[in-house]
Structure formats: structure tokens, C-alpha cells
Amino acid sequence: MLGRVNHVAIAVPDLEAATASYRDTLGATVSAPQSLPEHGVTVVFVELPNTKIELLEPLGADSPIAAFLAKNPSGGMHHICYEVDDILAARDRLTESGARVLGNGEPKTGAHGKPVLFLHPKDFNGTLIELEQL
Numbered sequence: 225m226l227g228r229v230n231h232v233a234i235a236v237p238d239l240e241a242a243t244a245s246y247r248d249t250l251g252a253t254v255s256a257p258q259s260l261p262e263h264g265v266t267v268v269f270v271e272l273p274n275t276k277i278e279l280l281e282p283l284g285a286d287s288p289i290a291a292f293l294a295k296n297p298s299g300g301m302h303h304i305c306y307e308v309d310d311i312l313a314a315r316d317r318l319t320e321s322g323a324r325v326l327g328n329g330e331p332k333t334g335a336h337g338k339p340v341l342f343l344h345p346k347d348f349n350g351t352l353i354e355l356e357q358l
């Protein structure tokens with residue numbers, strides 16, 4: 225069911241500072257910031273030869289990353305995103321096996337304009353999983 229790792233996400237308290245670290249200290253290519261109100265985050269993508277790093281900063285009062293940052297004030301690894309060919313088939317298989325698909329179970333449009341879903345971290349060894357259909 226799982227394809228390539230699309231991105232690894234890091235929640236950060238200060239997106240501008242984190243972007244500068246990756247660009248200026250680590251010498252990486254970074255995208256412009258993209259605000260995604262439906263997801264409650266602003267993101268910057270760091271482009272790597274084999275995958276991407278997604279830097280996430282909270283946006284708005286109900287950001288899903290606010291509680292995570294309250295527990296990890298200097299930031300931390302937040303989720304890993306795997307590519308899938310058929311997100312609805314993946315969702316149905318996961319639901320049947322007892323895994324919790326977050327939200328109402330319907331995919332939302334993610335940062336790349338593709339359908340995404342999230343799986344509860346407690347069902348996957350303490351790791352929040354995002355699935356993205358290419």
C-alpha cells in the first residue's frame with residue numbers, strides 16, 4: 225500500500241528562523257511560505273535530492289500543531305507522509321483493520337494540491353502518519 229516517503233514534517237515555533245537555518249546554515253533550497261488556513265498551518269518545503277522536509281508553523285487559533293508545540297516548545301518531528309496510489313482504498317483497508325483515520329475520514333486537499341489523510345499516532349508506534357495520493 226505504501227509508496228515513497230513524500231515528506232517528513234517538523235513543527236517549528238518560528239518559521240522564518242527555521243527557514244533561514246535550512247537555507248543559510250544547511251545550504252538547502254527552500255520554498256516560499258504557503259498559508260493553509262484549512263489545515264491551520266503555514267508551511268515551507270525544504271527540497272532534498274530524495275525527499276522533502278515540511279516546516280510547519282501554527283496558523284490561527286485552532287491549529288492542530290498548537291498542542292504539540294506547547295509540549296515541545298523548541299519544535300520537533302511531527303509526522304511522516306507516505307505516498308499511496310489510491311487513498312480511498314487505503315482508508316478503507318486501514319479502517320477495517322481498526323486504525324483511526326483522523327477527522328471525518330474524507331481526504332482534504334494538502335499542500336501539494338493532492339488528497340491527504342492522517343492516521344492517529346497512537347495506532348502507529350507514536351508516529352503521526354499522513355497519506356498523500358499522487
Ligand SMILES: CC[C@@H](C(=O)O)C(=O)SCCNC(=O)CCNC(=O)[C@H](O)C(C)(C)COP(=O)(O)OP(=O)(O)OC[C@H]1O[C@@H](n2cnc3c(N)ncnc32)[C@H](O)[C@@H]1OP(=O)(O)O
Nearest residue numbers: 260263267288291292302326334335336342345350351352
Ligand atoms: C499542509 C497540509 C498537510 C500537508 O499537505 O502536508 C499537513 O501536513 S498539515 C499538518 C498538520 N495537521 C495535522 O496534524 C492533522 C492531524 N492531526 C490531528 O488531528 C491532531 O494533531 C492529533 C494527532 C489527533 C492530536 O490532536 P489532539 O488529540 O488534540 O492532541 P493531543 O495533544 O491530546 O494528543 C493526543 C496524544 O497524541 C500524541 N500526539 C499528538 N500529536 C502527535 C504527533 N504529531 N506525533 C506523535 N504523537 C502525537 C500526544 O502527545 C498525546 O499523547 P499522550 O500525551 O500520551 O496522551
Ligand SMILES: [Co+2]
Nearest residue numbers: 233278305354
Ligand atoms: Co504534511
